[in-house]
Amino acid sequence: MTLQTSPTVQSTAAPAGPALDVRKLTKRFDIGNVLKPKLVHALTDATFTVNRGEVVALVGESGSGKSTTARLISRLIEPTSGEIYLHGKNVLKSEPGVASLAYRRAIQMIFQDPYGSLNPAMTIGAHIERPIGIHRGGRNAKEAVVDLLATVGFNPPAEFAAKYPYQLSGGQRQRVAIARALAVEPEIILADEPVSMLDVSIRMGILNLIEQLKEERGIGFLYITHDLASARYIGDRTIVMYAGHQVECAESTELMDRPAHPYTKLLLSAVPNPEAGLVTGDDEARGEIPSLINQAPGCPFAPRCPHVMDVCRKAMPAVTQLSQDHWVRCHLHS
Amino acid sequence: MTEQPILDIQNLYVEYLTPRGPAQAVNNVSFSIGAGEVFGLAGESGCGKSTIAHSILRVLRPPAVITGGQIRFRGQEVLEMGDDAIEAFRWRGAAMVFQSAMNSLNPVITVGEQVMDVLETHTKMASAERRARAEELFEIVGIENKRLTSFPHQMSGGMRQRVVIAIALALNPALLIMDEPTTALDVVVQKDILRQIRRIKEKMGFSILFITHDVSLMVEISDRMGIMYAGEIVELAKSKEIFNNPIHPYTQGLLSSFPSVTGQKRKLSGIPGTPPDLISPPNGCKFHPRCSKCQPIETECAPRLTEVLPGHWVAAHAGMPLPQIAAGGSRTADQ
Numbered sequence: 038m039t040l041q042t043s044p045t046v047q048s049t050a051a052p053a054g055p056a057l058d059v060r061k062l063t064k065r066f067d068i069g070n071v072l073k074p075k076l077v078h079a080l081t082d083a084t085f086t087v088n089r090g091e092v093v094a095l096v097g098e099s100g101s102g103k104s105t106t107a108r109l110i111s112r113l114i115e116p117t118s119g120e121i122y123l124h125g126k127n128v129l130k131s132e133p134g135v136a137s138l139a140y141r142r143a144i145q146m147i148f149q150d151p152y153g154s155l156n157p158a159m160t161i162g163a164h165i166e167r168p169i170g171i172h173r174g175g176r177n178a179k180e181a182v183v184d185l186l187a188t189v190g191f192n193p194p195a196e197f198a199a200k201y202p203y204q205l206s207g208g209q210r211q212r213v214a215i216a217r218a219l220a221v222e223p224e225i226i227l228a229d230e231p232v233s234m235l236d237v238s239i240r241m242g243i244l245n246l247i248e249q250l251k252e253e254r255g256i257g258f259l260y261i262t263h264d265l266a267s268a269r270y271i272g273d274r275t276i277v278m279y280a281g282h283q284v285e286c287a288e289s290t291e292l293m294d295r296p297a298h299p300y301t302k303l304l305l306s307a308v309p310n311p312e313a314g315l316v317t318g319d320d321e322a323r324g325e326i327p328s329l330i331n332q333a334p335g336c337p338f339a340p341r342c343p344h345v346m347d348v349c350r351k352a353m354p355a356v357t358q359l360s361q362d363h364w365v366r367c368h369l370h371s
Numbered sequence: 372m373t374e375q376p377i378l379d380i381q382n383l384y385v386e387y388l389t390p391r392g393p394a395q396a397v398n399n400v401s402f403s404i405g406a407g408e409v410f411g412l413a414g415e416s417g418c419g420k421s422t423i424a425h426s427i428l429r430v431l432r433p434p435a436v437i438t439g440g441q442i443r444f445r446g447q448e449v450l451e452m453g454d455d456a457i458e459a460f461r462w463r464g465a466a467m468v469f470q471s472a473m474n475s476l477n478p479v480i481t482v483g484e485q486v487m488d489v490l491e492t493h494t495k496m497a498s499a500e501r502r503a504r505a506e507e508l509f510e511i512v513g514i515e516n517k518r519l520t521s522f523p524h525q526m527s528g529g530m531r532q533r534v535v536i537a538i539a540l541a542l543n544p545a546l547l548i549m550d551e552p553t554t555a556l557d558v559v560v561q562k563d564i565l566r567q568i569r570r571i572k573e574k575m576g577f578s579i580l581f582i583t584h585d586v587s588l589m590v591e592i593s594d595r596m597g598i599m600y601a602g603e604i605v606e607l608a609k610s611k612e613i614f615n616n617p618i619h620p621y622t623q624g625l626l627s628s629f630p631s632v633t634g635q636k637r638k639l640s641g642i643p644g645t646p647p648d649l650i651s652p653p654n655g656c657k658f659h660p661r662c663s664k665c666q667p668i669e670t671e672c673a674p675r676l677t678e679v680l681p682g683h684w685v686a687a688h689a690g691m692p693l694p695q696i697a698a699g700g701s702r703t704a705d706q
Contacts, residue, residue: 241641311590
């Protein structure tokens with residue numbers, strides 16, 4: 038991996054750098070009223086890059102800001118602050134408000150629920166033809182549909198093009214969603230928990246398809262998941278998120294072998310481990326993700342952290358570079 | 372097992388009567404759960420594991436019908452119980468924690484009242500006793516007493532799940548049925564709750580029927596487990612044994628569907644294809660269209676659950692090329 042993953046280094050990246058470059062992306066949702074202001078700090082200072090031909094895994098529990106990150110990048114919602122660069126171009130500046138067709142073509146998204154993301158009244162073929170019509174002028178759409186369906190593993194593809202979503206299983210629907218995203222030849226695909234609603238035996242098929250698309254077509258993926266094992270399986274790099282903050286980032290195997298942040302360690306210890314069984318010793322950190330409303334200063338993990346120090350409750354730790362592609366935000370390491 | 376099992380299911384059949392014809396949701400399933408044992412049923416959606424759980428408490432609704440078999444609880448036939456007997460059996464004999472349990476709490480009543488409600492319906496306890504018992508139950512599942520007056524929306528998902536477990540434990544059931552109790556929870560909370568369940572079980576000594584699709588989780592929590600596919604148990608053994616020495620190709624496929632966070636990265640294949648339509652399932656072994664090790668005989672006639680190693684049962688054909696069968700001789704499951 039040649040990419041610089043540190044946020045501090047990234048900010049000096051040349052325009053010819055990574056395909057997608059996100060800097061200090063922050064989203065606060067205002068859910069209060071004039072008398073009782075309330076801010077949900079959904080995402081704070083998200084900074085990372087996704088290159089072509091790379092899978093970046095974003096791991097965290099519910100409410101950690103993973104999906105908010107994907108929604109901000111896909112520009113379904115507007116960030117409170119921060120920048121998104123596509124090939125060095127600051128897209129929030131150059132195309133404020135609504136994203137351009139070119140941007141939407143470059144960045145595609147796959148959603149968690151393949152039962153909700155397809156229109157029950159449209160055939161599979163129509164789902165894939167539509168983006169081709171919008172983005173590519175619709176030339177040779179029929180052949181393209183058959184090609185795409187074959188790419189994502191339908192056999193015979195032409196037959197499936199005439200089917201309706203209800204005739205397909207969950208795994209097949211997710212393949213349709215992937216084919217639809219591929220239809221516009223995107224550079225980056227944001228995959229928001231693409232396998233968590235699927236049966237276990239067919240999950241690997243979808244993950245292997247993502248890996249294959251990365252290798253054969255050079256597509257970059259932002260793979261969002263709560264499952265560390267699958268992040269390690271297809272993620273080249275893994276970013277761990279907690280309560281809207283990115284707390285640790287490293288090459289995936291390195292992260293799982295040598296986790297530095299106490300939260301990463303906690304997550305790893307919670308992964309079912311058939312060999313060790315349920316170790317009923319002292320529980321490490323306990324409790325649950327804190328409220329994201331009107332957050333206290335300091336590290337968000339401090340209330341649960343077994344190594345908490347005074348400084349942790351006062352200031353959010355800065356990024357510490359542990360090695361070339363491993364950084365952590367924790368006072369233990371600064 | 373030498374002593375009498377808490378629960379003994381023999382040759383259970385359940386069908387869903389659909390407009391397209393009957394779907395065989397549970398097909399000739401037999402297993403038993405010993406005292407203090409954690410028995411797991413693992414399999415994908417639609418394999419019949421929840422249907423079995425609902426059959427035990429007789430809470431199946433039409434179009435589901437139990438078409439055959441016996442369910443014995445401490446030797447007593449559940450399927451023949453009268454209204455009074457089944458009422459007494461539910462909650463005292465066996466209690467259930469449902470999959471969407473977190474959302475099964477009434478949003479406009481405090482959680483404490485919901486615990487006491489069960490006690491009021493099923494016991495003759497006085498009001499003060501009920502309160503004391505509710506406090507005790509909250510302590511058991513690890514929630515502070517002052518949360519008795521909380522409403523469900525004031526609690527996190529993990530806490531609500533603990534409340535539901537407390538409600539299930541209210542009458543000291545001999546068997547706790549847990550249908551995917553932690554699926555909707557985050558991993559850290561899940562681990563916390565599973566440890567707690569294990570600890571409570573050691574203390575109170577009930578048996579657990581644990582249902583999940585996550586085989587690695589199942590190996591962690593259960594003593595013995597059955598792997599289900601398309602309404603049938605295809606492999607049944609001690610959990611560690613299934614993990615270390617899976618014999619049925621479906622079990623092997625299922626285990627190779629879970630990547631690991633440690634060790635060498637290796638390519639995992641999962642299982643090609645999709646589970647069959649239960650209205651018109653394939654002939655012979657129901658797994659054969661997806662199986663890479665399929666023998667010609669398996670497309671024709673169905674295999675039977677056979678004990679290939681002591682305590683290790685696999686759906687197999689006599690004379691199948693399993694070294695264990697040749698060495699150990701075979702018995703059929705019906706004995």
